[in-house]
Every structure is written in structure tokens, then in C-alpha cells.
Amino acid sequence: MPKRKLIISQNLNVLLLQKIKELVPEWTVITGRSSEIWKDHLADAEVIAGWKTEMAESIDASEVKWIQTWSAGVNALPLESLEQKNVQITTANGVHAYPISETIFALMLALTRKIDTYIKQQQVKTWHHANMKQEIHEKTIGIIGVGKIGKETAKIAKAFGMSVLGMRHSGKSEEFVDEMFTQNQLNDLLPKCDYIVVTLPLTPETRNMFGKNEFRLMKPSAFFINIGRGNLVIQNELVQALKDKDIAGAGLDVFETEPLPGKSPLWEMDNVIITPHTSGNTEYYDQRLIQDIFMPNLENYLNGKHPSINLLDYRKGY
Incomplete structure (x- = not known):
């Protein structure tokens, strides 16, 4: 046998x-x-x-x-x-809960405290404050997809005294999440948040979930973080939202096409941080x-x- x-x-x-x-x-x-x-x-x-x-x-x-x-x-x-x-x-x-949640906060902190800007200035020996004034403490984070990664992100957010809003399919409550929303309540969640963090899988239901309408609902001061899948977002509409200052900036680990093509305008945007789909590496x-x-x-x-x-x-x- x-x-x-x-x-x-x-x-x-x-x-x-x-x-x-x-x-x-x-x-x-x-x-x-x-x-x-x-x-x-x-x-x-x-x-x-x-x-x-x-x-x-x-x-x-x-x-x-x-x-x-x-x-x-x-x-x-x-x-x-x-x-x-x-x-x-x-x-x-x-497997990814620790490294991805670390990347999420690395992106949030870098955008908030302009670390990426200062690194660029260091390369050309420029000493300038870059109008940096924001902080992350006591702000509101919206976690779109409260699975294992979302739970760990919510836990860390509480160390910063943040208000945590979550969205999950079932709407079931979760520790460290102050208020839970379902997908059909997304439009109610978005305007409340200073940071939107997307940790969803790609399914027919979640594909193209974020486009111009969703970005216009967000605060102009809000940052958008996507470590889920690139096709959760209509990428050209994200680019336009960044150009129009509908949102303040984005931290992106995933994209519609990977590797991200050299012609993409995202490479040149001062308010965008790009990582090459490595947030889960550990x-x-x-x-x-x-x-x-x-x-x-x-x-x-x-x-x-x-x-x-x-x-x-x-x-x-x-």
C-alpha cells in the first residue's frame, strides 16, 4: 500500500x-x-x-x-x-497579528509626526520643522475588519488613549473596541475617525469598498492605512482624494498591481508612505x-x- x-x-x-x-x-x-x-x-x-x-x-x-x-x-x-x-x-x-499591527502604528506615527518627511530632508541636509504639530494620543481610530490583526491593533491603540471604532461582518462586540459597526454602517463610521485602518480580506463583498465617496466622508485631516489587499480600494480614486486633500495622507502596503508600477503617481506623493507588501514579514x-x-x-x-x-x-x- x-x-x-x-x-x-x-x-x-x-x-x-x-x-x-x-x-x-x-x-x-x-x-x-x-x-x-x-x-x-x-x-x-x-x-x-x-x-x-x-x-x-x-x-x-x-x-x-x-x-x-x-x-x-x-x-x-x-x-x-x-x-x-x-x-x-x-x-x-x-501569524501576522504582531508584525502587521506594528507596521500599522509605524505608518500612523510616521505620517502623524512627519518622520518620512524628515528622512527626506535628512538626505538633502535640510533643517526644517515641516509644520509638524499633530499627535496620535486620544484620537479616534477606525479599524475596518476586526479579526486577529484588528484586535491587536485595537489593543495597542488603547495604550495611546485612543477611541477605537471597529467594523466587522457580524457586528459582534470585541474587547478594546468602544463601538462596533457593520459593513452597511461604514458611512456612519468614516466621518468620526482620525485614522482609518483596513485589515479586510479580499472577497466579492469587499472588493472596491473604498472609493471617492468613502474618501469624501473622511475628515480632511484623516490618514488612510491599507494593509489588507490592494483591490479593496479603487486606486485611482485614492490618488485623486490625496491630490484633492479629501484626506491628509496614506500608508499603503498593498496595491491593485504589485509590484507597484513605476508610473504610479503614488511614488511621488509627499503625503504617502509605501511599503512593498511586507507588513506581515517576521x-x-x-x-x-x-x-x-x-x-x-x-x-x-x-x-x-x-x-x-x-x-x-x-x-x-x-
């Missing part, structure tokens, strides 16, 4: 890989980032950890039962085909994903249960 097979399309350190192998001593474990290592094993792999776009062409003929992604988002996966095959999908949601990424998500899910799977941590709901798209 052929051995059950697990593909891990990542280069894991020896200790993490050994822990996985101890859970499945009778399985064949294929590991490595290069497609040359695992491409011939896709057809009969039962579990795949780490989705790669080049896997899509083989998925219809595969025997895969469960996919653990290496990212929080799943919009790069062929979800329709996978749903038809009843493939269970679990995501890396939660030295602990693999460790958290394997120990906190994949291994507990694998134990459940081996015992005939559904992987329960971050199990995708195909209807919701997350």
Missing part, C-alpha cells in the same frame, strides 16, 4: 521539519520551495502545506484533501475547483504557522477530524 504523502512547499528549518515528521512517521514528506522538488508528487499528495500558483494546473487531477496556505488571503487559489473537490483549506490567519513566521496552526490541525486531521484552526468558509471567502 503506498504511503500517504505530504508536500511542504517551503524551506523549513530542521527542528520544525522534525516535529512534523514525528507526527506522521509513516508518511512520505516532500519539502522544499523549488517546484522541481514537489511537482511530480502533486497528483498523489494528500496534504499540501504552502500553496503555489503553479499548482493550479494539476489540482483537478490531484488527490489532495487538505491545503494549508502560507498566507492569510486565499484569493490566489482556484477556490471554485477546490470547493467542487471538497478540499479543506486552512489559512495562516493570526522572523517568527514559519514557527508560528507550524506550531500554532498546522501541527494542531494535522493532529485533528490524523484523528479523523476537520482541521479547525482558520478553516476556510467557502461561502464567505475567508
Whole structure:
């Protein structure tokens, strides 16, 4: 009888890989980032950890039962085909809560205290206050998407004495969030906030959620932070809102097209900080994903249960 097979399309350190192998001593474990290592094993792999776009062409003929992604988002996966095959999908949601919340506040503080402006001035040896006067303490933050990242962001916001407004699909209350809104109440939330932080996944429901109408509802002094997905925002309308000073500035880690094309006007805007989709990067990424998500899910799977941590709901798209 052929051995059950697990593909891990990542280069894991020896200790993490050994822990996985101890859970499945009778399985064949294929590991490595290069497609040359695992491409011939896709057809009969039962579990795949780490989705790669080049896997899509083989998925219809595969025997895969469960996919653990290496990212929080799943919009790069062929979800329709996978749903038809009843493939269970679990995501890396939660791995990013610390690093992304740190990036959110780095962007908020840099924009508020003009750190990006001063770095540019340093490069040309210019000593000027740049009319810096704003502070972050006791302001109002609106967190659009109160999942694990949003919760950690709300917790940090309270250390600055901020008022925290949140938006989530269910409208369910959450610790550190003073008032919760649903998506159909977004227009009520936006005018109240000094900072809008978007942490949503990309779904048909959230695509193009932010455009000119939403930016016009925001305070002219407000800053817009997007670490969710680029297509949550109509990018040319964000550019126009920044030019028209409908909002004061933006911190952006994600974009409609990545890498951000050199012709994009966002590169040249003084009130924009750009990071190259790195807000979730951390030295602990693999460790958290394997120990906190994949291994507990694998134990459940081996015992005939559904992987329960971050199990995708195909209807919701997350």
C-alpha cells in the first residue's frame, strides 16, 4: 500500500521539519520551495502545506484533501475547483497579528509626526520643522475588519488613549473596541475617525469598498492605512482624494498591481508612505504557522477530524 504523502512547499528549518515528521512517521514528506522538488508528487499528495500558483494546473487531477496556505488571503487559489473537490483549506490567519499591527502604528506615527518627511530632508541636509504639530494620543481610530490583526491593533491603540471604532461582518462586540459597526454602517463610521485602518480580506463583498465617496466622508485631516489587499480600494480614486486633500495622507502596503508600477503617481506623493507588501514579514513566521496552526490541525486531521484552526468558509471567502 503506498504511503500517504505530504508536500511542504517551503524551506523549513530542521527542528520544525522534525516535529512534523514525528507526527506522521509513516508518511512520505516532500519539502522544499523549488517546484522541481514537489511537482511530480502533486497528483498523489494528500496534504499540501504552502500553496503555489503553479499548482493550479494539476489540482483537478490531484488527490489532495487538505491545503494549508502560507498566507492569510486565499484569493490566489482556484477556490471554485477546490470547493467542487471538497478540499479543506486552512489559512495562516493570526501569524501576522504582531508584525502587521506594528507596521500599522509605524505608518500612523510616521505620517502623524512627519518622520518620512524628515528622512527626506535628512538626505538633502535640510533643517526644517515641516509644520509638524499633530499627535496620535486620544484620537479616534477606525479599524475596518476586526479579526486577529484588528484586535491587536485595537489593543495597542488603547495604550495611546485612543477611541477605537471597529467594523466587522457580524457586528459582534470585541474587547478594546468602544463601538462596533457593520459593513452597511461604514458611512456612519468614516466621518468620526482620525485614522482609518483596513485589515479586510479580499472577497466579492469587499472588493472596491473604498472609493471617492468613502474618501469624501473622511475628515480632511484623516490618514488612510491599507494593509489588507490592494483591490479593496479603487486606486485611482485614492490618488485623486490625496491630490484633492479629501484626506491628509496614506500608508499603503498593498496595491491593485504589485509590484507597484513605476508610473504610479503614488511614488511621488509627499503625503504617502509605501511599503512593498511586507507588513506581515517576521522572523517568527514559519514557527508560528507550524506550531500554532498546522501541527494542531494535522493532529485533528490524523484523528479523523476537520482541521479547525482558520478553516476556510467557502461561502464567505475567508
